[in-house]
Amino acid sequence: MKVTIAAFFHAYENSVLVYLLALNTIYFILVLVGFLELIRCRYIALDRAKLGSIERSNLLPPISILAPAFNEMASIRDSVRAMLNLRYPEFEVIVINDGSKDQTLRELIVEFHLYKSARYFDSTLKTARLRGIYESMDPIRLVVVDKENGGKADALNAGINVAQYPLICAVDADSILEEESLLKVVGPFLEWPGEVLAVGGIVRIANGCTVSGGRIENIDLPKSWIARFQVVEYLRAFLGGRVAFSSFNCMLIISGAFGLFQKAAVLAVGGYSTKTVGEDMELIARLQQWARRQKKKQKIVFQPDPVCWTEAPESLKVLKRQRRRWQRGTIESLWAHRAMFGRPRFGALGLFAFPYFVLFEMFGPVVELTGYLITMIGLLLGFFGTREAFLFFCAAVLYGMVLSTASVILEELTMRRYPKVRNLLILVLAGILESLGFRQVLAFSRAYAFVEIFKGNKSWGNMERKGFQGTVAS
């Protein structure tokens, strides 16, 4: 009996090792592809910049920026001001106050001299009841939609109804877009007119940066290690993974914090789904499915250059809650679009991206955790020696460390946002330390998302924000 159990333990541990190897090998390849694409993007962008800006051209498609806000009183003024200061010939900012319980609406009315307007809109997408639409008496293109609470997806749908322009840019109201973000993110729509359905930009962490008047004045790293770990995580995810997925035209996610969409396409697929907390991923999956069914040459693209800065949670409790929600969103979206799994008719999306997300993003945390658990139990029961357990641990964490360091190198070779040598060393250290505890804690939270799904939890949970004033708290 003992022999059988020991054999099971060995077999399971080896399977987890093979799984981790496969996962990290895919990451390795994604980082390599990302590296080449980023270098290419950087040089092409630099060359194009030498031709002068296009920001005054009337031919650029106008954009409606949609910013859903729920209890964002602390940061809403700075965020809206930053959005209004964006460099782009024609755009409107639509803030959707999703039934905030704090003074978000009041702040906006006072700061931007809003009045209740008679703006007309078609209620193409069903949403919670609208209480009113406000516009500014100043010569600024700001619209505030006040509605009853219905969740982020519902707020975005209300924004889409009110939007007047052919492109819609979904951003988080607690984020700050860089001045040239719109000019950069619209690039693919100009490069392949009529073919691009959506473009995502990179999201970076603003904790530690100095913010003034809705602008990032000085880039620095956060002081909290939890936020530093997230800086590395974001770099790895955006610069490695998404660049590569985009180059294979099989993007399955565009961050809800910053994405530009063709309004007609979003309306054609019925807008954001209110049934999931991962509305950003679900919309992209639906757009991909729709595009493949249309049999038209269409793209969903990731652009590494346009930057959106966001405030990352610094408390482990809030972070775990956020990751559980993200994981629930991933599971729900993948389940809703399971028809794409392994289907050749969806090309690289069905054969590579979708299985990757299911096997590694959805089940990854569960497999990793059970691997650790089996090793520990096996060690306690004497099925493994310390050498085997140590080997398992090294193999599980070392590859992650290498990839984190590689993404810091990617950042340095391409975007170079962190000016000091010290910054890079801290990031490398964060990349190493992240694998020694932090990743495992988050894996546990992500795995717990399965339990929440079985329990039928649909809540967003509370995200405490400190706002952008001076140096973003860390």
Added chain:
Amino acid sequence: MYRAFYSRYWQFFSGSWVVLIFGIYISTVVAASELFAGVIDPFVRYMLAFIAVQAAILVLLILCLVLWKISLTRREMESLSRAVQFRELMAGLVVGEAQEGKVLGMARKYPREFLEMAGEALRSLKGSARERMESLVLKSQPYSDLFRPGSLHTTRQALQSLSLLPLLGKTDLESALESGLSHPSPVVRLATQITSLRCGSRNTRLKVHDAIPRLPFWERIRIYMQFPNDTVLVAEFLENALYSSNDDEVLCALEFIISHEKLVTIPVPDSLADSLNPEIRIKYYKAFHLYSSHDSTLSVLRKGLTDDDWRVRAMSARACGLVKLHALIPQLLGMVSQARTSTEARRAAKALVALGGEAHRQLLNLQLTSQEQVHRIIAEAVEQEILVEMEAAR
């Protein structure tokens, strides 16, 4: 590497590169497993090799990163200080205080900084000081290197020479433009086209005119933005394009007009309102207020208001407001109350508000008798006008 970035075989190139690196990586792990030949279990042996390679890569990556950052920071500082040195030397040379030989010697060593500062100086200086600077540049090694066979093949060098050459008279310009137009990089080709329009010969300009409709949209946007403010050149371009039988050329002309937002002095053919291409009709009406007035305005706009495509109808309604055409008030009112899409109804309502007077009065009457949707559309249009007036009063 530059050529690979712009090559249409990029995907193949990057794919091969990834396979190669991955192959090297696997081979290293296999080779490293020999170090652990004493371990009997192959799984454990390869695992040890894998861990050893990972650890080595990690250390190597960190070392490379730190060394790269330190050297980059140092190089940037040095480059900055050299640029300042060049600026001072050039200023000295202009007032006759520095030796030309010293500047040329430094230019040979640091061509990039020299060309950058020389370009800056040529753009800001005038008169004899500029002439002195021009002769310095023409004598310098970096300048002659720009025209060494093959030097234009690098995108950066090509862009640098294209920005410098127009500042230095026309000696080598034409030959550079010729080679720039056939450059493999689209960015260089576009920069050459822009430079050709600004200071190329008539022949090169005509070549560029012909090429515009074949350019991708983003390149066309850039070229319109950089189009020189030369009325003869603009008229020549518009005349050729607007009367062409090729839809792409007509579209380019209309895009140009929309992009520049300036009155067009040459007559624009009314026949564009009958084009089979809806994009042409939309753009034609979008830019309608920029054409010099002609007798057929009323009939052309009437045609636009009854077009099959709602986007054309919406643009025609907008044009009615912008050209203040009161004769079409009944049609616009009909559009507000019966339009098939809210966009055209809104455009019509705004046009009526812009027309003011009788049109405005009739619109308000319509609001009193209309259903909710029309009522809201009119309210929005009137409100917008009040805001515009308030802003103007401020």
